Amino acid sequence: MGSLIILIGAGLLVPLFFKGHMIIAKYIAAAAFAAAAFNVYMGNGIDLPYFVLTPDTQLMEIVVLIVLAATMMTFSGFERPLIPQTLFVGAASLAILETNNFLMYIVLFEVIAIISYVLAANIRSKLNAEGAIKMFIAGATASGFILLGFAMFSMITPTFNYSEISVHGNFALVAFGIMLAGIFYKMTVVPMHGWAADTYAQVNHAAAAILSATIKVVIAVATFKAFYLFMAAYPTTTVWLFGFFAIITMTLGNFMALFQKKIAKILSFSSIAHAGYMLLPFAAVASMYSYTGLIYLGIAYVFMQTSVFLILNDLRREAHIKTLEDIKGLYKKSPLHALFFTIQLLSLAGIPLLAGFISKAVAFYAGVDAGLWPLILIAALNSALSLGYYLWVIKHIYFDEPVAGTHAKITMTPGSLVGQLILLAGTIYFGIFAAPVFSTTLGL
Numbered sequence: 001m002g003s004l005i006i007l008i009g010a011g012l013l014v015p016l017f018f019k020g021h022m023i024i025a026k027y028i029a030a031a032a033f034a035a036a037a038f039n040v041y042m043g044n045g046i047d048l049p050y051f052v053l054t055p056d057t058q059l060m061e062i063v064v065l066i067v068l069a070a071t072m073m074t075f076s077g078f079e080r081p082l083i084p085q086t087l088f089v090g091a092a093s094l095a096i097l098e099t100n101n102f103l104m105y106i107v108l109f110e111v112i113a114i115i116s117y118v119l120a121a122n123i124r125s126k127l128n129a130e131g132a133i134k135m136f137i138a139g140a141t142a143s144g145f146i147l148l149g150f151a152m153f154s155m156i157t158p159t160f161n162y163s164e165i166s167v168h169g170n171f172a173l174v175a176f177g178i179m180l181a182g183i184f185y186k187m188t189v190v191p192m193h194g195w196a197a198d199t200y201a202q203v204n205h206a207a208a209a210i211l212s213a214t215i216k217v218v219i220a221v222a223t224f225k226a227f228y229l230f231m232a233a234y235p236t237t238t239v240w241l242f243g244f245f246a247i248i249t250m251t252l253g254n255f256m257a258l259f260q261k262k263i264a265k266i267l268s269f270s271s272i273a274h275a276g277y278m279l280l281p282f283a284a285v286a287s288m289y290s291y292t293g294l295i296y297l298g299i300a301y302v303f304m305q306t307s308v309f310l311i312l313n314d315l316r317r318e319a320h321i322k323t324l325e326d327i328k329g330l331y332k333k334s335p336l337h338a339l340f341f342t343i344q345l346l347s348l349a350g351i352p353l354l355a356g357f358i359s360k361a362v363a364f365y366a367g368v369d370a371g372l373w374p375l376i377l378i379a380a381l382n383s384a385l386s387l388g389y390y391l392w393v394i395k396h397i398y399f400d401e402p403v404a405g406t407h408a409k410i411t412m413t414p415g416s417l418v419g420q421l422i423l424l425a426g427t428i429y430f431g432i433f434a435a436p437v438f439s440t441t442l443g444l
Contacts, residue, residue, distance in 0.1 A: 011087035033069035050101035131202025138195035145182030201264035205313035213305035250276025293363035300355035329402030334410035
């Protein structure tokens with residue numbers, strides 16, 4: 001319980017320092033994240049029934065806490081309301097990752113959904129409000145599906161423990177299908193993706209960093225654990241179901257990103273495409289490397305996606321950069337922003353020696369090991385396709401001249417520099433060293 005108490009307590013405390021003492025609020029939050037991460041590192045999980053801390057969960061939790069701490073370090077006065085919400089996201093993430101009970105999974109899923117609405121509701125313009133409303137409507141729809149499916153499921157299962165739930169029979173299949181429809185909304189799986197394409201681009205980009213990265217990854221990992229027994233019991237259905245949605249999600253996301261002019265929209269559709277990659281380990285559940293692939297994808301993605309949206313947040317706040325036209329010649333105006341942005345985009349594209357490459361390689365290998373050659377071929381082609389828009393952004397940054405009248409230097413705050421260095425370190429470390437992921441997921 002130590003980490004939960006630390007994070008929730010800090011989340012309740014920091015609003016007292018918002019007015020005139022935001023730096024104190026950030027220090028309190030940073031200390032809370034550090035203490036919670038150390039507590040998890042020491043093997044102290046939530047000491048309550050229905051929660052268990054395993055090595056893989058431990059690694060995932062430490063990564064999540066580090067990323068949220070780095071995110072919080074980049075906040076300016078404009079984002080100060082997000083500090084307690086970031087702490088609450090951390091607490092809820094630890095809980096849903098550790099639970100081994102389906103009822104607790106559903107409850108914590110809804111807790112995270114509510115925190116997500118509050119994150120998106122940091123409204124300063126009509127555009128922010130539109131994005132928040134779209135997310136709320138989609139979230140309410142998703143909750144309806146999930147609760148309906150869970151109500152049906154609760155009628156047939158003798159227990160909610162993951163290892164003992166009832167997964168057999170047509171009624172169970174229907175119940176799981178309905179729940180997955182709702183969960184796919186949160187994971188931005190096509191065709192439940194429409195809200196995300198707009199919301200991520202319209203809400204505060206610091207909030208979008210948390211929504212599109214940390215929360216998506218946490219939900220994906222927790223869902224794999226919750227639905228594992230079902231997927232193992234119906235291997236053929238699992239391959240067709242998750243394989244189909246993986247293909248249409250990654251393909252539509254990548255193709256739509258190619259035609260966007262706003263950088264936030266490019267990153268939003270890139271995020272949707274990555275939801276398709278995250279479904280590959282679900283389809284490849286027959287492979288012993290499936291969970292390893294999902295964990296690796298999650299770790300790599302949360303570093304990369306968080307970084308690019310936070311950089312865009314800096315650029316929007318400091319220089320009103322929103323479109324590809326605006327970002328031309330960025331390396332002349334802010335070499336640091338340009339460097340961080342370029343490396344993380346290359347990692348998202350899957351360039352070797354960065355986390356994005358090896359995480360996709362592990363996930364793809366899980367698919368090959370499960371005999372899903374056609375699915376992995378389509379995924380590899382999609383990964384190649386994504387190079388088009390990532391390199392197009394980099395081309396604007398380094399090979400185009402700034403638009404007339406936009407030559408002013410863009411500064412990077414010390415907090416943003418620290419946060420970006422942490423995220424870059426994670427992208428490089430997990431791009432070179434795979435042992436932590438393999439040892440915690442496979443016991444190697």
